[in-house]
Amino acid sequence: MKEMMVGSVAPVGPVGRWGAAPPQELLERMKDYGQEGAFALWDELSPEDRDLLVRDIESLDLSRIDRIIRRSMGSQGYLAPAEPVPESSVSRVEERSPEDKERWWKKGLRAISEGRLAVVLLAGGQGTRLGSSDPKGCFSIGLPSGKSLFQLQAERILCIQKLAAQSSDSPRNTLPIHWYIMTSPFTDDVTRKFFESRKYFGLEADQVTFFQQGTLPCVSDDGRFIMETPYKVAKAPDGNGGVYAALKSKKLLDDMSSRGVKYVDCYGVDNVLVRVADPTFLGYFIEKGVSSAAKVVRKAYPQENVGVFVQRGRGGPLSVVEYSEMDAAMTTEINQSTGRLRYCWSNVCLHMFSLEFLNQVANSLEKDSVYHLAQKKIPSIHGYTMGLKLEQFIFDAFNYSPSTTLFEVLREEEFAPVKNANGSAYDTPDSAKLMLLRLHSRWVVAAGGFLTHSVPLYMTGVEVSPLSSYAGENLEAICRGRTFHAPSEISF
Incomplete structure (x- = not known):
């Protein structure tokens, strides 16, 4: 592999648009960054393929990429020791009053x-682990309605818009x-067509903006580009934390400000x-006057594969420590006064930021240019x-925040991830579907x-359309005194 990376450029070969050797100026630039090995097979390429290679390399911001590789493969920077999150930084469920x-x-x-x-929706991933090559958002988990993840989320936006209008003095x-x-090069086209073919699920087309996250070259252990062909x-995509650079470079933070x-x-x-x-989370965020906030759930058990917030x-x-970075003692340590895990606040990628802070963090992350290194095939x-692969993570922003607060939510109400195919041990379409059906069944009974039901109720339930209720509100007129057979969708 290394021979291919750093091999010398042959001075002879078929003459095409670029002659017997790569463009001299481009070759010298690549030598400056130690990446001339990308031209190692130049003499074996057809004129057409030579043109493709030159265009591919010319599309790269070589100085930025070199800075990222050097800083990421060098020191990852000093991080102060992890301490448990202070109780004062967490709004816990049991402490909240109805008022x-x-x-x-x-x-x-x-x-x-x-x-x-x-x-902002992070939707750059494909459903590979789910057995699908389509974007994850296109996936249907098998609800009675058959709705995709994208449709469920779009309809929740429609519902909140309606509730906001009803509460306003000027509807x-x-x-x-x-x-x-945010899409990726692998999901962008399919995602756009999915929304277009479904008429944006009732939203106006001009209230949806698609944008692609960036990509970075994959490199060998010595920092050389790996050649795919x-x-x-x-x-590879630059991680879900690439959202900050993408929003900045595509001037979408300016677009938000103008709105x-x-x-x-x-x-x-x-x-x-x-x-x-979520209006409740937003109202809490505004009242606290902080730069950033995150919804968190308590770890289900010590070995659960989730990152946790620490100070x-x-x-x-x-900031967030990934589960792979936690040693056994940290994972299992108990708070003797509460009997609970000391490091218990799981990051579940539900975040709120001020726009001012997003501008600051986008600049800071780009200036520092330190990415996580993920060893992959x-x-x-x-x-x-x-x-x-060089990646930034969405939670990298918290390292730069002057003020962060955590907002505890109940797992059974707000966190049902779909990551693995049915038959896996956890986070499957079936497990997520069951969590939603159980939650909505509780809403219906409360209303x-x-x-x-023809099967045990713990194995099924009813689905409430997001167009009918956002979080269980306004269901009395629909449900009181009525009987619903599970599984089914309730939509009015």
């Missing part, structure tokens, strides 16, 4: 009606929620229970080979409805 929740809900709805909230002046959807550098946006709700596509544009040194910023001219 608090109502106040936050109203405050959030008002901000939404005034157009001060934008929503006709209520502004729509703008939805920014003799005329193409292997590349009057002050707050940004950011989440991942694969959570079936995600409360998109970096006493009085330092909150990379497609190359020699078949799949081990190499490194005075009754359920019948």
Whole structure:
């Protein structure tokens, strides 16, 4: 592999548009960065393939990529020791009063009606582990309605817009929620066509903006480009944290500002229970006056494969430690006063940021240019080979936040990820479907409805359309005194 990476460029070969050797200026630039090995097979290429290789390399921002490779493969930077998150940094479920929740809900709805909230969806991943080559958002988990993840989320936005308008003194002046959807080169075209063919699920086309996250070359252990083909550098998406650079480079942060946006709700596509544009969370965020916030759930058990929030040194910023970086002692350590895990607040990719902070963090992440190194199998001219992908993570932003607060939510109400195919041990379409059906069944019973079922109720339930209710509200008129057979969808 190394011979291919750093091999010398042959001075002879078929003469085409570029002659017997690569363009001299481009070759010298590649030598400056130690990447001339990308031209190692130049003499074996057809004129057409030579043209493809030159265009591929010319499309790269070589100075930026070199800076990222050097800084990421060098020191990862000093991180203060991890400490448990202070209780004062967490809004816990048991501490909230009905008055608090109502106040936050109203405050959030008002901000939404005034157009001060934008929503950013991280949707760059494919459903490979689910057995699908389509974007994850196109996936249907098998609900009675057959709705995809994208449709469920779009309809929750529609519902919140309706609730915001109803709560406003000027319903006709209520502004729509703008939805920014980050795709990747592998999902962009399919995602756009999916929305177009389904008429944006009832949303206006001009309130949805698609944008692609960036890609970076995959590299060997010594930092050399891996060649996917003799005329193409292997590349991979730059992680879900690439959202910050993408929003900045594509001037979408400016677009948000021009729309009057002050707050940004950011989440991942694969959570079936995600409360998109949650007014309660937004109202809480506004009231706290912080730069960033995250919804968290308690770890289900010590070995659960989830990252957790920690504090970096006493009085330092909150950040996330990935489960792979936690030693056994940290994973199992118990708080003797509560009997609970000391490191218990799981990051579930449900975040709220001020727009001002997003501008700051986009600049800071680009300036520092330190990416996580993920060792993966990379497609190359020699078949799949081990190499490194360079990625930023969505939670990297918290390291730069002057003020972060955590908002505990109940797993059974807001977190049902879809990551693995049915038959796996956890986070499958079936497990997520069952969590949604159980939650909605509780809503129906609380609203005075009754359920019948032909299989044990713990194995099934009913689905409430997001167009009918966002979080279980306004169901009495639909459900009281009525009987519903599970499984089915309730939609009015």
